[in-house]
Amino acid sequence: MDMLDLARYIAGLLIILGLLAGFAVALRLMAARGLLPGALALNRQSHKRMAVRESLILDPRRRVVIVQIDDREHILLLGQHSEQILAERAAPIEPDPPEACDENATPPPQSGPRPSFSEALKQVLKGRAQ
Numbered sequence: 001m002d003m004l005d006l007a008r009y010i011a012g013l014l015i016i017l018g019l020l021a022g023f024a025v026a027l028r029l030m031a032a033r034g035l036l037p038g039a040l041a042l043n044r045q046s047h048k049r050m051a052v053r054e055s056l057i058l059d060p061r062r063r064v065v066i067v068q069i070d071d072r073e074h075i076l077l078l079g080q081h082s083e084q085i086l087a088e089r090a091a092p093i094e095p096d097p098p099e100a101c102d103e104n105a106t107p108p109p110q111s112g113p114r115p116s117f118s119e120a121l122k123q124v125l126k127g128r129a130q
Contacts, residue, residue, distance in 0.1 A: 049069060049070055050067065050068070050069045051067070051068050052065055052066070052067055052068075053066040053067070053068050053073065054066045054117045056117060056118070056121070061079055061080045062077060062078065062079050062080075063077075063078050064076065064077055064078070064086070064121055065078055066117065068091050070091075071090060071091050072088060072089070072090060072091055073088070073089050073090070073091045073092075074087070074088050075087040075088070075089075075120075075121070075124060086121075086124050086125070087124040087127075092114065
């Protein structure tokens with residue numbers, strides 16, 4: 001291998017790295033302008049309307065999931081080949097994060113503890129059985 005071959009290898013490597021960097025810059029510009037669909041978009045500032053709040057595996061084939069969409073929560077039973085809506089309810093209002101902790105401040109009054117996922121599921125399933 002002489003110097004000419006080594007120069008060719010280095011030049012080829014630099015060309016490939018330059019093409020990769022140019023492609024990455026082009027993708028970022030397209031994502032910033034909103035030209036990329038779905039998962040390719042890098043704009044993480046958009047407000048997500050749907051979120052999985054909790055999930056409970058019942059057995060290897062079934063699970064129960066709480067999905068929040070806007071201001072509603074849906075309790076879903078997901079099976080291997082089927083889906084079923086068990087219940088729908090208004091989403092609980094989440095408290096704002098505390099601004100500054102004041103040691104002498106009294107905590108806000110609570111309306112009672114929120115039932116756990118398993119307790120809420122039992123209540124829903126008991127209501128459906130009746």
